Amino acid sequence: MGTVLIIVFLILIFLDVPVSFSMLISSLAALLFEGVNPIMVGLETTRSLSTFYSFLAVPFFILAGELMNFGGLSERLIRLVKAFIGHHRIGLPAVTTVSSQMFGAVSGASAATVAAIGGIMIPTLEKNGYSRAFATALTACSGTTGALIPPSILLLIYGTLANVSIEKLFIAGIVPGILVGLGLILISVLMTKKMDIVKEKKADFEEIRKSVIGSFFPILLVLIIFVGIMGGVFTATEASAVAVVYAGVVGFFVFRKLRIKDLPEILVSSAKTTAALSFLIACASLFAWTLAIGKVPETLTEGLLGLSDQVVSLFGSDLSPETALKARKIVILVFLNITLLLLGMFIDAGPGLLIVVPVVIPISHAMGMDTGLDAVHFGILVVSNMIIGLVTPPVGSTLFVASAVGKTSIAKITPFILKFLVVMLFIQLLITYYPPVSTFLPSLMN
Structure with a gap:
């Protein structure tokens, strides 16, 4: 059953069938092969979505993001950051990165962040002497930090599927998101040394x-x-409702950029995004249930543990039990990071999470990272890894959004993207092997 599921899924992905339909069709094929009634199973697993109280936060945060987009948020944030640091040589790249983080903290979506910030900053950067390819690549990578800084739709999805505190995941993503932003700014300094830059007044x-x-x-x-x-x-769900009310009041009565006539467009846009994400999660629920019945997660976990034991044994049999256990955990996390990076190169972060979460949860159990702050740490390292896939060819969705906004080809921005990826991968290693990066702030929560 598991073999049929994986083979059909890979064939459909190779044929460029959308991920949601690939998960749905492969699940139905595997269930039919096993002689299980796919209709009843499909109805039950998708109905279970309604039991996720935390999932209610998704449409609210999406709506809040739309309200803030229409309310002219991006221009105000860019103006603020530019006023303080825009006059430095590295000022505009820093403005792009910091504005993306601040905007992402409100909208919660990487693509929306890239579109909003990139539309303003890419022409400004080019006007001041930065190459358009560099500006586009920076905007693409900066936009991903919004997927870590709360409210994050990806962290919300992970917390819902893995039964991990969404509130703690939200807070845990702040420091990693800031570190990625600082890394992008620092490497921008090196990349722009030979550019003829015109400083802002x-x-x-x-x-x-x-x-x-x-x-x-x-x-x-x-x-x-x-x-x-x-x-x-x-809670995070209640925070999403607060965000909607706040965004509406500010947009209508403070900024006065929202109009009643804008509401149908805002609501329809939010509804479309929510419906697409809900359908995707429904298909993923069926796919995850079929994976579990086919014992795919258990098989992969046992294989990974066996492989890690073989690697650890290469260092000799004189290792103490504690040292061997630590070495085993390090090796498992290395293989896990590599696998997630490769997966992120071909599948977008959202669908990718829906696929990998049911598979990686048994791995977290095997390593003792399934409870408390360890579970939060594991969630952040998985999500941050998948976020890197947003800007990795050939299917990085944020990369394509940036390319469209910057009006330049993927080929031209790829050399700059690869340099930014170096620092992003370094931060990923830091997140993976130094837990306080993601667990310090959640440890302070009530």
């Missing part, structure tokens, strides 16, 4: 004052979500 006090006042309400939303979750005032 230093902002005067009046411009700084206006930019701070203009960005006060968007930043306040981030603080409300952060402090509310950290302090245990509300």
Whole structure:
């Protein structure tokens, strides 16, 4: 059964069938092969979505992001960051990265972040002497940090499927997201040394004052979500509802950029995104159930554990039990990271998570990383790894969005992307093997 499921799924993916339909069709084929009624199983597994209280946060955060997009959030955040650091030689790349992080912290979506920030910053960067290919690559990689900084749809999906605290996952993603941003800024310094850069004029006090006042309400939303979750005032699901109400009030009555006539477009756009994601998760639920019945996760876990034991044995039999256990964990995480990176090169982060979470959960059990802060750490390293796939050819969705926004080819921006990937992979290793990077802030929560 498991063999039929995997073979059919891989064939459909190779034929460029959308991932959701590939999961659905391969699951039905495997169930029919096993003689199981696929209709009843499909109805039951997809119905189980309604039991996920935390999943209610998805449509709310999507709607909040749409409201903030229409409300002119990106321009205000860019103006704020530019007023403080835009006049430095590395100022505009830093503005791009920091603005992407701040915008991503509100919208929760990498593609939306790249489209909103890139549409403004790519022409500005080019005008000031940066190559368009560099600007596009930077925007693409910066946009991925929004998928780690709360509210993150990917972390929400992982927490829902793996039964890990979404609130702690949200807080755990902050430091890794900031580290990736800092890494992108630092490597930008090296990459732009030979470019003939024109510095921005230093902002005067009046411009700084206006930019701070203009960005006060968007930043306040981030603080409300952060402090509310950290302090245990509300859950991630409740925070999503707060975000919608706040975004609506600010957009209609403070910024006054939202109009009643905009609501149908906003609601339809949010509904389409939510429906597509819900259908994807429904198909993934059936796929995960079929994987479990076919004992695919157990088989892969046993194979990975056996392989890691063989690698550890190469270092000799004189290792103490504790040392051997630590070495085994290191080896497993190496193989896991490599596998997830390869998968992320061909499958988008969202669908990829829906596929891998049921498979990696038994691995986390085998390593003792399935409870408490260890489970949070494991979730962050899995999600951050899949996020790298957003900007890796050949199927990096954020890469294609950036290419369209920057009006340049994938081939031209790939050399810059590869340099940015070096620092992203380094941060990934740091997240993997130094747990406090992701567990320190959650350990402070009530």
